[in-house]
Amino acid sequence: MEIRLIPESFDPQLYNSTTLHPLQSWEWGEARKQTGLKIIRFGEFSGKILKKSYLMTLHKVPMTNFKIGYIPRSGILSKDLLNFLNQIASKENIIFIKFEPYIFKSEIRNPRFARRAKLDSSLEVRRTKWETNSKFKIINSKHPLFTQWTIIMDLSKSEKILMENLKPKTRYNIKLAQKKGVFIKEESNKKGYEIFENLYFETTKRQHYLGHDKNYHRIVWDNMKNKVSHILIAYYKDEPLSAYQLFIYKNRGYYVYGGSSEKHRNFMASNLLMWESLIFCKNQGCTEFDMWGSLSKNYKQSDSYAGFTRFKEGYGGNFTQMIGSYDLVIKSFVYRIYNLAYSFRKFILKI
Structure with a gap:
């Protein structure tokens, strides 16, 4: 399976046919662009045939040159996708990429679903850390945007x-x-x-x-x-x-x-x-x-x-x-600082 960027000229109907959720739809991407965000559409291709589509929005961290990536309500991210995202993250100066799959926990425990999704046997969503490969640092998000x-x-x-x-x-x-x-x-x-x-x-x-x-x-x-x-x-x-x-x-x-x-x-x-x-x-x-x-x-x-x-x-x-909210950490040190600043901001807002 090859991972490729999906251009603006792509057929929206074909794109939507390979997504799970309205927050991954072509229309949602267009809306987020108009709110001022940069969006990146990419997909898994078998030859010329698009199998799965993904939408990521990029959010600037105020007063810095850093960004945060967000992939809402997608499918499971394979190793190939994680490699692809690491490459994008380097180009875009991304601290971490938050992803919140639209996958029910009952599905992930079903062996037939795991085989269909080609999940690693090491995938265990009930642990603190989710590591499909030691190369990737994926942790439970401390600041989920969706309830579990x-x-x-x-x-x-x-x-x-x-x-x-x-x-x-x-x-x-x-x-x-x-x-x-x-x-x-x-x-x-x-x-x-x-x-x-x-x-x-x-x-x-x-x-x-x-x-x-x-x-x-x-x-x-x-x-x-x-x-x-x-x-x-x-x-x-x-x-x-x-x-x-x-x-x-x-x-x-x-x-x-x-x-x-x-x-x-x-x-x-x-x-x-x-x-x-x-x-x-x-x-x-x-x-x-x-x-x-x-x-x-x-x-x-x-x-x-x-x-x-x-x-x-x-x-x-x-x-x-749901299986939860996860952060693919790209810049570990900056990520720790970001989380401290986020927690401090929430504390101040409560005063």
Whole structure:
């Protein structure tokens, strides 16, 4: 298998056919370029045939000449890919490359999957270090961008079975919202996006959440709309109460962003909206739905994200553990300094 860069002139549809996740899609790469990042697309080729594609974004470290590479939600990186990334890292002055594969831990323990992915027998994700080859320094990331757990819904079941599998409180809240007159509309257009944006930033302000700015979200929407991204809105009469931005990629739906109003909170609009989001994705041909992160299945009610996890858990999905987040360390000394500075910054922000 030969590893090669993928040019801008490449067929986006062919590229997407060899990726796992919307954050590896051609459209996501275009969005990240427009936010000011350099992107590198590369793939595994058998002759002229592209077998697997990968997207890496490069992030400048402020006030330095260094960069960080990030490969979100890809497949497993082979030795050949790691060699290729080392070469790129030298040219781009990269400290480390973070990669967060979209691989479930249950898959990696399956011998058939391991053979199919051509994994080394030395691969052991439960240890502190993951070393496919002593040449590469790959460690568990101290600063993952994704949670290690998510909740996956099986949408291949009938709508009746999906309803029966809901937690009683969730089912009650859905029916309450319907009784109150809440209804759901897909509005994957300019008007719908603007409603979503207003509710999303109203929510981030209310919850003191520091995320991306409006320009970032508009760039993502402009590049992903209709092909990947869809907007669903919960209304009471003519008033929007809650809005979600969903991704649909291949046979899986994803809950990515959501926002809600402070008005009529006792109408449980968000409960109905999530239910209708599942049905919407099912009707679009999805067989699974990823809730985009959660705490572990043994989470404590005192955890800061317990409420959000409890909300997602109410839909009857399965807690699913990913294999984790890893850093391919290129410059060991600078990497240690970076981690110290990162930890210090987080400490200062908490004061």
